[in-house]
Amino acid sequence: MLTRTGSMRERLAMHNGNTLKIGVFGANCSSSRTATTVPERWSASWPDCLALARLADAAGIDFMLPIGRWKGYGGVTDFHGTTLETVTWACGLLASTERITVFGTVHAPLFHPLIAAKEFVTADHIGEGRFGLNIVAGWNEGEFEMFGVAQRDHEARYAFADEWVSVVKRAWSEPADFDFAGQFFQLRGVRAKPKPFGDSRPIIMNAGSSGTGQDFALRNCDAFFTATMASRASLDGTAKKVDEVKREAQQLGKDIDVYTIGQVICRPTQQEAEAYHRHANVEHADWGAIERMMALRGITPQNTKPEEYATKRQFFASNSVGGYPFVGTPDKIAEELANVSRAGVRGIAVSFVNYLDELPYFCAEVLPRLARMGLREA
Numbered sequence: 616m617l618t619r620t621g622s623m624r625e626r627l628a629m630h631n632g633n634t635l636k637i638g639v640f641g642a643n644c645s646s647s648r649t650a651t652t653v654p655e656r657w658s659a660s661w662p663d664c665l666a667l668a669r670l671a672d673a674a675g676i677d678f679m680l681p682i683g684r685w686k687g688y689g690g691v692t693d694f695h696g697t698t699l700e701t702v703t704w705a706c707g708l709l710a711s712t713e714r715i716t717v718f719g720t721v722h723a724p725l726f727h728p729l730i731a732a733k734e735f736v737t738a739d740h741i742g743e744g745r746f747g748l749n750i751v752a753g754w755n756e757g758e759f760e761m762f763g764v765a766q767r768d769h770e771a772r773y774a775f776a777d778e779w780v781s782v783v784k785r786a787w788s789e790p791a792d793f794d795f796a797g798q799f800f801q802l803r804g805v806r807a808k809p810k811p812f813g814d815s816r817p818i819i820m821n822a823g824s825s826g827t828g829q830d831f832a833l834r835n836c837d838a839f840f841t842a843t844m845a846s847r848a849s850l851d852g853t854a855k856k857v858d859e860v861k862r863e864a865q866q867l868g869k870d871i872d873v874y875t876i877g878q879v880i881c882r883p884t885q886q887e888a889e890a891y892h893r894h895a896n897v898e899h900a901d902w903g904a905i906e907r908m909m910a911l912r913g914i915t916p917q918n919t920k921p922e923e924y925a926t927k928r929q930f931f932a933s934n935s936v937g938g939y940p941f942v943g944t945p946d947k948i949a950e951e952l953a954n955v956s957r958a959g960v961r962g963i964a965v966s967f968v969n970y971l972d973e974l975p976y977f978c979a980e981v982l983p984r985l986a987r988m989g990l991r992e993a
């Protein structure tokens with residue numbers, strides 16, 4: 616085991632000197648980030664997740680980011696119908712790895728903050744400072760109904776999450792007993808020991824796409840995840856977004872890292888990569904699941920013109936339900952990832968149709984190219 620102090624600086628750097636951080640996204644959910652019927656789609660079984668974590672750890676991948684999902688989206692595959700709970704998943708993976716940071720993704724309204732804070736501390740001790748927290752304020756009505764928890768209106772969701780994270784941070788840091796008197800929580804004589812590993816605290820991230828979500832991240836988080844495009848044409852937009860977020864953070868006297876997400880299909884030739892992208896994402900799309908996800912975002916055939924609906928449906932499938940598709944040769948993908956980094960993005964969480972089949976080629980071919988560009992340690 617490497618010697619780690621667990622300082623905040625080390626945690627934010629994910630314990631290495633890589634300029635562009637690369638993580639795997641969504642491996643705890645069946646089919647991961649691609650709503651596809653292809654038989655090799657991701658199982659999200661524990662043996663597969665464990666094998667992936669060991670592979671990623673040995674290859675120098677920086678982090679694993681799971682999705683907090685409680686109910687599948689339907690379709691013939693019941694997309695995301697089989698999921699492993701993220702904090703317990705992180706504990707198992709942290710115990711079996713040495714370098715990689717593993718996040719837990721938590722819906723604030725579904726967990727009491729003191730139970731959650733202690734779970735995070737436990738995971739953080741298991742990983743010796745490698746646990747990270749992704750806070751979700753909530754957006755998927757059906758999931759909340761299942762718990763008998765009413766979804767608050769959008770503003771109140773983030774006001775609640777603000778208080779929730781304040782309780783968690785105080786439980787992590789206050790040496791003595793404390794009381795908390797808020798709008799949502801009234802807590803007396805709170806005592807929480809041990810504290811996180813190494814006198815610091817886990818990295819906290821959020822991925823709100825609204826202004827309110829972004830403000831929440833600026834106030835409370837170290838990392839802000841946002842969907843961006845990596846094509847040359849859209850890089851200016853990405854750079855502007857990063858600048859805007861960083862400038863607003865500075866106004867609050869803070870610094871924040873901006874991360875993004877994507878799907879990777881990397882093959883020796885461009886033609887092979889594009890053919891597989893078409894095959895998995897479009898020709899074998901799980902359209903029932905895609906339409907349900909669109910409906911959850913308010914896009915239905917009833918409120919959208921037929922041609923526009925068809926275009927959006929195609930876009931959702933092809934963009935892996937909201938992540939730029941990096942499709943191509945190792946050279947092309949390395950160049951696109953370098954462009955993301957040049958736009959100021961600190962890191963990217965990527966998904967694959969099948970991580971165990973595809974990650975080894977990505978690590979063998981793309982990571983050394985990024986190292987030669989000076990973006991990753993060799």
Ligand SMILES: Cc1cc2nc3c(=O)[nH]c(=O)nc-3n(C[C@H](O)[C@H](O)[C@H](O)COP(=O)(O)O)c2cc1C
Nearest residue numbers: 681682683720751753754822823824825828840876
């Ligand atoms: C990288 C990333 C990870 C996310 N993870 C989850 C998740 O695990 N579970 C979930 O319910 N929502 C997740 N979301 C949704 C966001 O937390 C957020 O609710 C959504 O982007 C809507 O933004 P808003 O709350 O500002 O309206 C994720 C979004 C992104 C971009």
